[in-house]
Amino acid sequence: MGCQKNKTLLQGFSWYLPSDGLHWERVARRAQELRDMGITAVWLPPAYKGAAGAQDVGYGVYDLYDLGEFDQKGSIPTKYGTREAFLKCVEELHAHDLKVLVDVVLNQRMGADECEWVPAVAVAREDRNRVVSGTQTIEAWSKFTFPGRAGSYSDFIWDWKCFHGVDYNAANGDNSIFLFEGKHWDNNVTHEFGNFDYLMGCDVDLLYPPVYDELVRWGIWFAELTKADGFRLDAVKHMERSFYIRWLNDVQAAVGRELYAVGEYWESSLGSLEGYLGPERVMSLFDVFLHFKLHDVSVSNGNMDLSTIFDGTLVQADPLNAVTFVDNHDTQAGQALQSYVEDWFKPAAYALILLNEAGYPCVFYGDLYGTDRVDAVPELARLIRIRELLAYGSQQNWSDSPDVIGFTREGVDEWESSGCAVVVSDRAQGRKRMCVGPRHCNETWVCVVGNHPNVQTDGEGWADFDVSGGGLSVYVSESGSSVLRKYE
Numbered sequence: 453m454g455c456q457k458n459k460t461l462l463q464g465f466s467w468y469l470p471s472d473g474l475h476w477e478r479v480a481r482r483a484q485e486l487r488d489m490g491i492t493a494v495w496l497p498p499a500y501k502g503a504a505g506a507q508d509v510g511y512g513v514y515d516l517y518d519l520g521e522f523d524q525k526g527s528i529p530t531k532y533g534t535r536e537a538f539l540k541c542v543e544e545l546h547a548h549d550l551k552v553l554v555d556v557v558l559n560q561r562m563g564a565d566e567c568e569w570v571p572a573v574a575v576a577r578e579d580r581n582r583v584v585s586g587t588q589t590i591e592a593w594s595k596f597t598f599p600g601r602a603g604s605y606s607d608f609i610w611d612w613k614c615f616h617g618v619d620y621n622a623a624n625g626d627n628s629i630f631l632f633e634g635k636h637w638d639n640n641v642t643h644e645f646g647n648f649d650y651l652m653g654c655d656v657d658l659l660y661p662p663v664y665d666e667l668v669r670w671g672i673w674f675a676e677l678t679k680a681d682g683f684r685l686d687a688v689k690h691m692e693r694s695f696y697i698r699w700l701n702d703v704q705a706a707v708g709r710e711l712y713a714v715g716e717y718w719e720s721s722l723g724s725l726e727g728y729l730g731p732e733r734v735m736s737l738f739d740v741f742l743h744f745k746l747h748d749v750s751v752s753n754g755n756m757d758l759s760t761i762f763d764g765t766l767v768q769a770d771p772l773n774a775v776t777f778v779d780n781h782d783t784q785a786g787q788a789l790q791s792y793v794e795d796w797f798k799p800a801a802y803a804l805i806l807l808n809e810a811g812y813p814c815v816f817y818g819d820l821y822g823t824d825r826v827d828a829v830p831e832l833a834r835l836i837r838i839r840e841l842l843a844y845g846s847q848q849n850w851s852d853s854p855d856v857i858g859f860t861r862e863g864v865d866e867w868e869s870s871g872c873a874v875v876v877s878d879r880a881q882g883r884k885r886m887c888v889g890p891r892h893c894n895e896t897w898v899c900v901v902g903n904h905p906n907v908q909t910d911g912e913g914w915a916d917f918d919v920s921g922g923g924l925s926v927y928v929s930e931s932g933s934s935v936l937r938k939y940e
């Protein structure tokens with residue numbers, strides 16, 4: 453147990469990066485630094501052309517085959533750079549032993565090249581199963597011919613038959629949600645709004661055989677070209693559940709290697725996440741409920757019960773398939789899903805996911821480096837390094853108070869001087885009596901995050917660990933702190 457190096461994923465972008473076409477180079481330049489810090493994998497943003505061209509964060513997908521190579525949507529490069537720079541970035545990360553996860557957005561398309569006349573019915577926004585108009589012929593932006601790419605890599609033309617519907621009739625400006633004739637929303641999606649298959653743009657009919665086959669062809673092309681180690685799958689709660697079970701299987705079989713996948717299922721109910729994972733467990737999911745709980749603590753003035761912080765979370769129910777995170781590009785200030793964990797609680801929130809034995813933690817680029825609307829978390833680099841070097845061995849939790857909780861890792865032989873003690877407060881200062889395990893008896897332990905005096909463990913490994921009000925303390929053994937210093 454515990455001899456493998458701890459894995460830490462970095463979300464390698466935030467929403468408000470400058471649209472300078474230089475991000476692939478920026479990430480590539482940081483490869484060495486990330487590896488030294490203890491990061492083991494990087495999730496890169498969508499690499500293909502979006503409807504907003506060089507301004508598109510990547511989720512308004514226009515052309516999956518245009519990785520910044522063709523003059524489309526007003527630009528050759530994407531927001532992040534050219535195809536050449538993208539492939540170089542992946543290569544550079546790989547050269548530094550970092551795994552690469554690429555962002556895959558297959559639910560919707562935007563920025564069609566041509567309009568089509570399509571028979572459709574309008575449905576109610578709040579109940580997509582309720583038809584509210586007779587059949588009418590709408591003018592839909594639903595034909596994608598990619599004239600700038602002119603058939604390179606794929607000559608597949610998307611027309612309205614490839615989609616379930618749109619939310620705009622160009623003939624009269626009606627922005628109802630329209631379901632195309634002969635189509636139905638996929639059944640195995642989240643039941644918000646009756647059926648939340650439709651999210652935005654042209655909603656892709658994933659199971660329409662020509663579309664399915666094209667998406668598998670693209671997946672194989674993309675995986676082989678980039679040599680990526682896996683995928684981050686966008687908006688899976690709006691996509692027929694059976695799709696990714698088949699797609700991941702077909703793409704992996706064709707490329708002959710395993711591809712790790714983590715899906716974004718943006719819902720906090722554990723039942724929904726577990727229902728989506730099902731018995732097949734073909735992917736992991738982000739632990740959205742844990743994110744909301746961390747956010748709630750940060751805005752509750754100490755009134756949340758910290759001892760229940762992991763109750764009902766995916767990481768508690770299914771630690772092997774949970775990717776834990778504090779914030780991401782959607783939750784940061786200014787975004788639609790805004791639920792940003794307040795600054796004072798950020799270091800503690802990160803300690804709770806990074807130093808924990810359960811879950812695969814994902815660090816947000818904005819928290820690590822800061823962006824124009826997000827401050828960097830000063831303790832973060834050190835916490836990642838503690839995870840890499842010292843957060844090993846059995847974990848014991850002291851979740852016996854609503855305001856001050858703690859846990860210890862007792863260390864393992866394979867990692868020199870490993871073991872740590874963590875105390876978190878969301879109200880007053882406190883002191884926690886905890887045991888750091890039999891390999892750390894009669895030692896001096898140093899507070900490496902939190903600025904408290906050293907403590908002595910007794911003959912059985914017990915000591916009293918201090919934490920400031922609303923603070924975080926991390927203690928490691930004296931020899932553990934020398935191991936840390938070697939890398940800082």
Ligand code: CA
Pocket residue numbers: 559648649650651655656690691692
């Ligand atoms: Ca959909």
